[in-house]
Amino acid sequence: MNRVMVNMRSKEIKGPRINEMRIIPLAVTDPPLLNSVGVHAPYALRTVIELITDDNISGISEIPGNTEINTMLEKSREVILGADPFQLNRIRKDLFDRYGAIETGNRGEKPWDDRKLVHVYSAVEVACLDIQGKICGRPVVDLLGGICRESVPFSAYLFYKFEGAGGPLGYDIDPDASGWDAARQVAARNPEEIVAQARAMMKEFGFQSIKLKGGVYPPQEEVKAIILLRETFGPDVPLRFDPNGVWTVETAIKYGKQLENILEYLEDPTRGQEGMAKVGRALNLPLATNMCTTSFEEIPEGVRLWSEDIILSDHHFWGGLRESVSLGKVCQAFGKGLSMHSNSHLGISLMAMVHMAAAIPNLTYDLDTHYPWQSDEVIAGGRIKFDKGQLAVPREPGLGVTLDHDMIKKLHNDYINCKITHRDDTAEMKKIDPDWEFQAVRW
Numbered sequence: 475m476n477r478v479m480v481n482m483r484s485k486e487i488k489g490p491r492i493n494e495m496r497i498i499p500l501a502v503t504d505p506p507l508l509n510s511v512g513v514h515a516p517y518a519l520r521t522v523i524e525l526i527t528d529d530n531i532s533g534i535s536e537i538p539g540n541t542e543i544n545t546m547l548e549k550s551r552e553v554i555l556g557a558d559p560f561q562l563n564r565i566r567k568d569l570f571d572r573y574g575a576i577e578t579g580n581r582g583e584k585p586w587d588d589r590k591l592v593h594v595y596s597a598v599e600v601a602c603l604d605i606q607g608k609i610c611g612r613p614v615v616d617l618l619g620g621i622c623r624e625s626v627p628f629s630a631y632l633f634y635k636f637e638g639a640g641g642p643l644g645y646d647i648d649p650d651a652s653g654w655d656a657a658r659q660v661a662a663r664n665p666e667e668i669v670a671q672a673r674a675m676m677k678e679f680g681f682q683s684i685k686l687k688g689g690v691y692p693p694q695e696e697v698k699a700i701i702l703l704r705e706t707f708g709p710d711v712p713l714r715f716d717p718n719g720v721w722t723v724e725t726a727i728k729y730g731k732q733l734e735n736i737l738e739y740l741e742d743p744t745r746g747q748e749g750m751a752k753v754g755r756a757l758n759l760p761l762a763t764n765m766c767t768t769s770f771e772e773i774p775e776g777v778r779l780w781s782e783d784i785i786l787s788d789h790h791f792w793g794g795l796r797e798s799v800s801l802g803k804v805c806q807a808f809g810k811g812l813s814m815h816s817n818s819h820l821g822i823s824l825m826a827m828v829h830m831a832a833a834i835p836n837l838t839y840d841l842d843t844h845y846p847w848q849s850d851e852v853i854a855g856g857r858i859k860f861d862k863g864q865l866a867v868p869r870e871p872g873l874g875v876t877l878d879h880d881m882i883k884k885l886h887n888d889y890i891n892c893k894i895t896h897r898d899d900t901a902e903m904k905k906i907d908p909d910w911e912f913q914a915v916r917w
Contacts, residue, residue, distance in 0.1 A: 489558050490609065492602075494526040497547045499539050500885040501892045502850045503641030504818055505658055507633040510689030510718035511912050512903030516640045517892045518818035522852060522882065523547065525601040527559065533604035534877060535597045536822035536852075537790050539889075540896035546590040549573060550598065559602040562796070569595055592793050599794035600826050600873070607872035614826070614873055618799050618833035625864040626831040629714065629840040630681035631816065632671055633847070634690045636906075637661040641849075641888075654678035658847065663691075665699040669706050675846055681863035683738070683840045684711060689718030693729045693917050704736050712840070716741035719765050720916040726753040734759045738839070739784055739811075742766065745914065747781035754780060762786055764815035770797075770804070777808050784811035784839065787830075790823070795830045802834035813839035821845075821853040824865070825873045832867040850885055854878045 501517035508514075521539035526532050537543065553568045573591055603614045615621050638645035639659045647659050657674035661667060672684055684703060688696040700715050707713075715733065717726070719742045726743035730753060733740060739760040744753055747766045754761045762784035767776040768791060776782060785805055789798045805812040812834065814827060824845055831837050840863070851857050853875040858865065868874025900912045 489560055490527040490529050490531065490605070492525050492554055492557050492559055493528045494524075495551055495554050496522075496524040496526070497544060498522045498524070498882055498886055499544055499889045500820075500852065500882070501889040501894065502818065502820060502848055502885060503639070505640040505847055506636040506638045506645060506902075507687075507847065508635055508690045509633075509687055509899060510720045510916065512899030512901070512910070513636065513906070514640070514818070514899060515894055515897070515902045516638075516642070516644045517888065517894055518848075519889070519894060519897065520818070520820055521547065521597070522820075522822065522877070523597045523601050524877070525554065525559065525598070525605060527605060531605050531608050533559065533601035533606075533608070533872065534822055534875075535600035535604070535826065536820055537593045537597045538817055538897075542896070543590050543593050546573065546594050547597070550594050554598060559605040562599055562602055565598060565602070566595055566793075569598075589791060592791055596790050596792075596794040599796065600789070600822075603795060604872040611871050613867070613869050613871060614795070614829040615832045615867055618795055618829065621832050621867060622835045623832050623867070625861070625866045626828045627683075627840040627864045628679075628681060628843045628845075628860065629683040629685050629712075629863075630672060630675045630679065631842055631844060631846070632668055632675070632684060632686045633662065634668070634687070635662050639849075654846065655849065658849070665695070665702040668699045669702055672703060672707070676863075679846055679860040679863055681840075681860075682711065683714070683863075685714040685716065685741075685842060687716050687718065689716070689720040689916070693717070693721060693725055697729050697732055700733060700736060712738035714738050714741060714762070717743045719743070719745045720913065722915055722917065723749050723752045725917050727756045730757045730759055741786070747772070747776055747779050750781040751779035754783070760784055760811065762811070762813065764788060768792075770801075773804060773808075777810075782810070784813060786813050786815040786842065788815040788817070789826060789830055790817065795826060795833075798830050799833055802836055806836045811839060812837045814841040816842035816844045818844045818848060820848060821851055821858050821875055822873065824858060825853075825868060825875050828865050828867055829873065850881070852878055852881045852885060 500520045504514045504518040519539035662671045739762045741762040742765045760783040763782040764786040787798045903910045
């Protein structure tokens with residue numbers, strides 16, 4: 475029986491304590507996907523965290539990895555070891571009191587988030603919730619307030635890309651691949667190839683909506699791809715488009731007007747809350763963001779300016795699952811929509827996203843996911859299967875997934891051997907085109 479004792483004299487609840495913390499950096503095969511900053515390296519870095527209590531109950535989580543985040547995780551042992559996994563408010567306060575002054579990362583100009591401490595806490599929180607669920611015999615969604623939907627819909631996430639498989643193959647092709655595994659390797663550098671990518675992904679996973687990552691080619695070329703997607707799939711398949719913030723306000727307005735009757739929403743066409751607000755006032759088209767409003771501190775100004783209509787949450791940089799549920803309440807209070815941002819994640823993060831989405835009543839847009847682009851997995855049973863673009867909410871205690879330790883060992887060895895220490899899409903692009911430079915505003 476799990477140990478939870480009450481001292482009747484002091485009313486002190488004596489619960490489990492965390493007595494082991496495993497930090498496991500991984501390198502995950504990643505195809506050469508293009509974005510405004512450059513191109514993905516052959517491997518994406520993830521870090522798996524496993525917390526084990528003195529009752530030998532294990533909780534797991536996963537976050538984007540780099541040497542700086544991993545160093546912060548190592549420092550956090552001073553707070554985590556010996557802590558009660560139910561006392562998340564105390565853990566968060568202790569972490570930020572101790573290390574908040576040395577937090578130097580920020581959302582910045584890039585499509586990913588460099589903040590370290592917020593990633594660390596999100597990892598600890600998810601692992602602790604996994605432990606709590608196993609102790610209580612309830613799924614994580616129940617610990618977040620209960621289930622609002624039995625399954626969670628995701629969107630096909632299309633990318634411009636170079637030919638190649640990623641991982642040890644790099645830009646080579648695996649000739650034995652078939653189905654989506656083969657389609658994932660094919661180049662997509664024009665509208666016709668983007669449509670072919672969409673067909674293959676939707677056939678494999680059954681997605682009912684489509685998102686295109688842009689900011690790679692001149693605006694008119696990417697708009698042509700969106701128009702061809704609409705012509706191919708018809709008006710019943712919602713479309714989203716993300717220029718990654720590299721358009722000027724004027725460019726965003728010009729091309730946004732061409733997309734007003736086509737898109738479900740336009741994501742981060744330009745930089746900053748003020749720029750987004752100017753674009754929003756000029757268009758009859760909802761704007762979404764995962765770049766200009768990315769923390770609770772930024773919400774008041776985002777509401778004052780109305781810089782976005784939809785916020786794309788990400789529990790890795792919003793501070794965990796519970797904070798993301800709180801974000802849902804804030805969005806509901808101010809009449810903003812809510813969906814979810816993605817990253818090159820494995821099944822642990824995917825299941826955390828599912829639990830979170832199932833607990834938020836006003837999350838009304840299909841979620842982003844990079845999962846089709848990843849071929850590796852670290853959870854027992856292998857790759858998670860989508861059913862008509864949706865994932866059922868696990869009802870097992872905790873997250874509902876466990877580790878495949880053989881795959882953990884393999885991907886950790888890949889991390890050691892690949893010699894990548896942090897994400898740098900610009901450096902990867904320079905290997906192909908030495909004259910290429912990242913520009914925060916390109917068109």
